[in-house]
Amino acid sequence: MQHLTVITTGGTIDKVYFDAKSDYQIGAPQIGGILEQLGVAFAFEVVPVLRKDSLELTDADRTAIRSTIEQQAGRHVLVTHGTDTMVETARALQDIPDKVIVLTGALNPARFQGSDAVFNIGCAVGAVQVLEQGVWIAMNGRIWNPRQVRKNREANRFEENL
Numbered sequence: 546m547q548h549l550t551v552i553t554t555g556g557t558i559d560k561v562y563f564d565a566k567s568d569y570q571i572g573a574p575q576i577g578g579i580l581e582q583l584g585v586a587f588a589f590e591v592v593p594v595l596r597k598d599s600l601e602l603t604d605a606d607r608t609a610i611r612s613t614i615e616q617q618a619g620r621h622v623l624v625t626h627g628t629d630t631m632v633e634t635a636r637a638l639q640d641i642p643d644k645v646i647v648l649t650g651a652l653n654p655a656r657f658q659g660s661d662a663v664f665n666i667g668c669a670v671g672a673v674q675v676l677e678q679g680v681w682i683a684m685n686g687r688i689w690n691p692r693q694v695r696k697n698r699e700a701n702r703f704e705e706n707l
Contacts, residue, residue, distance in 0.1 A: 546587055546620075546621045546673065546674045547587055547588060548587065548588045548589065548590075548619045548621065549587055549588070549589040549590075549619070549621050549622075549623055549670070549673065550589070550590055550592060550614075550617045550619045550621065550622045550623070551574075551576050551577070551580075551589055551590065551591045551592065551622075551623045551624075551625065552592050552594055552610060552613055552614060552622060552623070552624045552625070553574035553576060553591060553592070553593045553594065553595075553596075553624075553625045554594055554595040554596075554597065554599070554602070554606075554610060554624065554625060554626045554627070554634075555571040555595050555596040555597040555598060555599070555626075555627060556571070556597075556598065556599050556625065556626050556627025556628065556631075556650045556651070557598075557627055557628060557650060557651050557652065557653065557654055558575060558576070558625050558627075558649075558650050558651040558654065558655050558662050558665075559571050559572050559573065559574055559575055559596065559625070559654070559655065560572065560654040560656075561654070561656065562654070571596040571597060571598065572596075572656075573593075574591055574593055574625065575655035575656070575662065576591060576623075576625050576655075576666060577589075577591040579655065579662070579663055579666055580666070580670075583663075583667075585670070592613060592617075594609055594610055594613050595609070595610070597627070598627055598629075599626060599627025599628065599629045599630040599631060599634070599650075600627070600629050600630060602627075602630055602633075602634065607633075607634055607637045607638075610624065610634060610637075610638070611637060611638055611641065614638065614641055614644065614646060615641060617644075620643060620644055620645060620678075621644075621645050621673045621674065622644055622645070622646045622647070622673070623646075623647050623648075623649065623666075623669050623670065623673055624638075624646060624647070624648045624649070625648075625649060625650055625666075626648050626649070626650050627650055628650045628651070628652060628684065628696055628703075629696065629698070631648050631650055631682060631684075631696070632682065632691055632694060632695060632696065634648065635648050635680050635681075635682055635691035636680075636691050636692070638680045639679070639680045639691065641680070642678070643678060644678060645673050645676050645677070645678055645679065645681075646673075646679070646680045646681070647669045647672050647673040647676070647680075647681045647682070647683050647688075648669075648680070648681070648682050648683070648691075649665045649666060649668070649669035649682070649683045649684060650662075650665065650684070651665055652701055652702070661685075664686070665683060665684060665685075668683040668684075668686060668687075668688070669683035672688050676688065682694055682703065684702075684703040685702050685703050687703070689703060689705075692706075693705060693706050694706050
């Protein structure tokens with residue numbers, strides 16, 4: 546992989562909190578700065594599509610995400626996405642041909658100390674380079690098939706969908 550396209554949709558990874566009452570907004574995409582700080586050895590571009598909490602995503606939003614991915618010249622696509630509906634979006638992207646698409650996000654905002662954002666992004670970047678064509682989810686140190694995973698909201702982690 547010499548070039549990575551990063552599609553951003555919002556979600557917790559980009560949340561900015563303003564006060565102790567947990568009032569937040571979805572801020573600017575964080576991933577470009579994270580990749581620059583890490584000194585990655587590949588070219589990348591960040592394509593912002595949405596700034597939404599994933600619980601607010603609509604079918605039209607998923608169509609916009611899909612259309613943006615289909616328009617990209619490159620084969621390798623990383624999508625930052627809120628974790629609550631990441632699986633639904635991944636399933637909506639599954640039949641896009643000739644692309645390796647990896648969705649990732651964070652259970653805590655990237656701006657927070659101890660956030661899982663950098664770890665998840667690193668896993669996703671590694672995964673998008675070695676996986677076969679298709680759609681995948683990189684969360685909690687694992688690569689998941691969207692048809693076989695769910696978010697366990699009580700435990701706040703992804704797990705196999707039994």
